[in-house]
Amino acid sequence: MHPLLHKGLKFVYAAFLLASGTKHLVTVVWGDPSVMATGYEELGAQAFVSAVLETGFLLPFICLTKVAGGALLLLPGREPLGVLVAFPYATGMLLWGVFMVPSHLAIMGGIFLLNAALMFANWTHYQPLWKRPAGR
Numbered sequence: 001m002h003p004l005l006h007k008g009l010k011f012v013y014a015a016f017l018l019a020s021g022t023k024h025l026v027t028v029v030w031g032d033p034s035v036m037a038t039g040y041e042e043l044g045a046q047a048f049v050s051a052v053l054e055t056g057f058l059l060p061f062i063c064l065t066k067v068a069g070g071a072l073l074l075l076p077g078r079e080p081l082g083v084l085v086a087f088p089y090a091t092g093m094l095l096w097g098v099f100m101v102p103s104h105l106a107i108m109g110g111i112f113l114l115n116a117a118l119m120f121a122n123w124t125h126y127q128p129l130w131k132r133p134a135g136r
Contacts, residue, residue: 001121009121013114014073017086021066028059045100065089073118080125083118090115 027033036059037049052058066089072082090112097108119126 001117006118006121009114009117010073010079013086013118014070014082016111016114017066017070017073017089021063021070025060025063025067028053028063033059040101041103042101048100062089079118080122083115083122084126086115087119 024036027036033053034050037046037053040046040049065085069082069086069089072078072085075082093108094112097105101108
């Protein structure tokens with residue numbers, strides 16, 4: 001991947017993760033989190049978000065994970081870890097678009113593709129994870 005494209009994708013994805021994670025965390029902690037369940041035409045999506053909000057911990061955990069992933073992307077030498085931290089979120093968003101809110105599939109697919117492109121760009125850092133240790 002071209003270094004300039006890589007840097008651009010990294011900063012766009014980090015900015016998205018930090019901004020959306022912080023915004024949703026502020027809404028959950030200090031705002032009215034019930035607004036997050038509105039705005040979906042799909043009743044199943046509204047019920048799902050309401051159930052996630054009722055747990056009291058799941059949405060703040062997701063938001064903190066997004067913020068952590070975005071921050072790690074910006075720290076020198078920590079980009080590969082940030083991409084891995086954000087991967088479950090990106091996968092969840094893709095599945096959210098496919099199964100719950102098809103009208104948002106393009107946006108959710110874009111989030112997943114950003115993460116996948118950054119995983120591809122950092123693949124040399126992940127290769128040792130797939131190798132067997134010597135002597136086994």
